[in-house]
Amino acid sequence: MRMRPTVSWTPAEDLPPGTTDPRPVAEILNAGGVLVLSGAGISTESGIPDYRGVGGSLSRHTPMTYQDFTGSHAARRRYWARSHLGWRTFGRARPNAGHRAVAAFERQGLVTGVITQNVDGLHQAAGSEDAVELHGSLGRVICLSCGARSPRRDLARRLAEANPDFAPVAAGINPDGDADLTDAQVGDFRVLPCTVCGGILKPDVVFFGEAVPPQRVEHCRALVREATSLLVLGSSLTVMSGLRFVRQAAQAEKPVVIVNRDATRGDRYAATRVALPLGPTLTAVAGTLGIRVEAEAASESEAEAASESEAAVEGEAASEGEAASEAS
DSSP states (O other): OOOOOOOOOOOOTTSOOOBSOOHHHHHHHHHOOEEEEEOGGGGGGGTOOOSSSTTOGGGTOOOOBHHHHHHOHHHHHHHHHHHHHHHHHHHHOOOOHHHHHHHHHHHTTSEEEEEEOOSSOHHHHHTOSSOEETTEEEEEEEETTTOOEEEHHHHHHHHHHHOTTOOOOOSOBOTTSOBOOOHHHHTTOOOOOOTTTSOOEEEEEOOBTSOOOHHHHHHHHHHHHHOSEEEEESOOOOSHHHHHHHHHHHHTTOOEEEEOSSOOTTGGGSSEEEOSOHHHHHHHHHHHTTOOOOOTTOSHHHHHHHHHHHHHHHHHTTTOOOOOOOOO
């Protein structure tokens, strides 16, 4: 019998305390060669809630597991109904100052790469060119039978047409794009098959209980090997999928700095944890380094991404979103 994945942990009493001094962040960025590992906390300022912070969604919501999704049509109906509604929020989300600061550090050559545990695409929308989506992207859909991938906006339009009267009011939206709906609100929501082979469609994200593809893990390990230091932004590092890279950096004696308001499972491996909000902190650090952070929607890539998101939302308006996961 497979155990349900770990979604929480209890901080040890001997964890080092956080600091409110942002200078450690400025110091490692100024030295260059920084690899960024980001989690749900960097997207909260964009209106996407996190899992484990104050008011985090895990206090009221257990994310869908791969085993439940693949093993039950009822579970898939519940997931797609909730995710279809939640996708509207994700379509409207815009990169915040934290995302834009990371992109600015990349343009200056201080950040060598980004590994994100988030599935919202906001790093790319802010201008990060080679962000590795560790847990995939809600912007894509994959068929579990034939492997065909397609844009999420295409499925959203199909679902809107198949469920024209589906317009419930959600109690909240979760970091994996899953809206909080009751079974009664889900009702008889119609789930659609793959247009290529008729197989089961799944968002192209790594669910809880599902393994991150080995080649993606190895690519991330290579990024850690090539980096001079690791900067963790907004992740509790509860699940091994992200924590293993912190451990790898620490074992290689590379400095690890974490920016997260709450204690993390990686604190014992870090030189320090800065307990400050991400957007203002990264913007202030950029200022001390003489680096300009683009204003909202000022960059061409962000403006294009915003336009695409708005078009997708308009197409779905008739009805209607760090998946975080644990990998072995």
